Amino acid sequence: MRITIDIPPDIEEKLLKKCEEKGVSPSQFILALLEWYFLKRYQAKPLEISELVAYAKKIGSERMKNCKYSDGKFCMLESLDDVFEERTPEPLNIYKCLFCPNYVDRRREKRRESLKVDENMINVAKLAARFVVELYGDKLGYRPKLKVEEDEVEKVRKLIEDW
Known part of the structure; x- marks a missing residue:
């Protein structure tokens, strides 16, 4: 593939100076610049995903500790359902707690009692x-x-x- 780039004269002079300082031809410099751009672009997404996963783990573990129905190991509502269906209760999972529709924060009830x-x-x-x-x-x-x-x-x- 051949790419042609029109560069303004003032930027072209600076680009040629940089290439001479680094000992690289202008075409190699442009190729390195393109590789850097695409490599940076593809590396940014996994970083964002890892930040999201870390935040989800933090919120999930916080919910697991502070849920009204949790003892830290099992969810009482799920355990009750499992008993009625004659299954063994499953231990809590951070991601289950993160998306749990039955989550009730026990700290909120303590605040309400103190603000009566x-x-x-x-x-x-x-x-x-x-x-x-x-x-x-x-x-x-x-x-x-x-x-x-x-x-x-x-x-x-x-x-x-x-x-």
Whole structure:
């Protein structure tokens, strides 16, 4: 195959200087450049795939450790299904856990328990928000559909005093 390349004169001078410094003919330099380009291009894909596999392993192992239904060795849901079908339970696999539709993070439940809010606090916040909307809604360009009644204001005062 024969390839012809038109190179601008200023780049041609620099290319010839580089070839003279390296002791290579311009045609050999272009061939080496093409080999480098295609070799680099084909080597980039396996690197991306290996990065993806490494990340998938990391996330899968994290899911395996933190799943609500996992004890680190077996998935309780799969083991239960295996018992009913009279098969021996299979140990966990990182990739199974990665794509598991039944995954529930046990750390999330711990966070929810630590963030439980008192019901009185929620009621105070709701009534206070309604009160603020009624007072400042006109300035903000919002017209509420419901008006805050005086007995609700008294409820807020009592809740705040009791709290």
